[in-house]
Amino acid sequence: MAKSTTGKTGGSSKIRFVMVEAEIADGDIGQITQAIQNALKTSAPATTQRISGPSVKAVAREAEMDADDDVEEAEVVEIEAPVRAPRPKVQRAAKPAPDVLDLDMTSDVSLASYVQGTNPKSNFKRYLLIAAWFKEHRSIDAVTAAHIYTGFRTLKWSVNIPDFSQTLRDLKAAKYMTTPEKGHYAINHLGIAEVETLLSGGD
Numbered sequence: 001m002a003k004s005t006t007g008k009t010g011g012s013s014k015i016r017f018v019m020v021e022a023e024i025a026d027g028d029i030g031q032i033t034q035a036i037q038n039a040l041k042t043s044a045p046a047t048t049q050r051i052s053g054p055s056v057k058a059v060a061r062e063a064e065m066d067a068d069d070d071v072e073e074a075e076v077v078e079i080e081a082p083v084r085a086p087r088p089k090v091q092r093a094a095k096p097a098p099d100v101l102d103l104d105m106t107s108d109v110s111l112a113s114y115v116q117g118t119n120p121k122s123n124f125k126r127y128l129l130i131a132a133w134f135k136e137h138r139s140i141d142a143v144t145a146a147h148i149y150t151g152f153r154t155l156k157w158s159v160n161i162p163d164f165s166q167t168l169r170d171l172k173a174a175k176y177m178t179t180p181e182k183g184h185y186a187i188n189h190l191g192i193a194e195v196e197t198l199l200s201g202g203d
Helices: 026-040 056-070 111-115 123-137 145-155 164-173 189-199
Strands: 007-009 012-014 177-181 184-187
Touching: 111 123, 111 145, 123 145, 123 164, 123 184, 123 189, 145 164, 164 177, 164 184, 184 189
Parallel strands: none
Antiparallel strands: 007 012, 177 184
């Protein structure tokens, strides 16, 4: 606020300026300038001019309110973690098929007649049947993968087996066979008992 006081003392004039602070917007500078000019006029009575317009603090508060209005709730976005594809199983290459042995498979008792009436549903049981036949009717106590392969081909059973030696190793681990020498597998009394169950019509 600007205020001017004019008084006559001994033919001289005395002027007093009272300086005040005002919070004004940039566009209101012209109004304060006009107010100062009016205060300097000696013919005009002291005037007090209130400067209109929002204060800086009011403008700041309004800006805060506007900012609050513009704030929206953060949208919750669910991000699915990428699912790793399972690694493909590495299939071992099939080992070469064993040789077909030049053996008598047809004279009495033939292998075909020996297994007739049985229904072995697993290679585990098929191996035991062939090993038992070689032991009982060909006096071969220990068979190799080639003996088993020859028996499968004679009976026209599927030979889609990656490794003909693997089942023989499994039979040894299950205590149905022994290995008197490397690569040779002899059926024992536990294996023979399984075969007798098959020959009698059991599973």
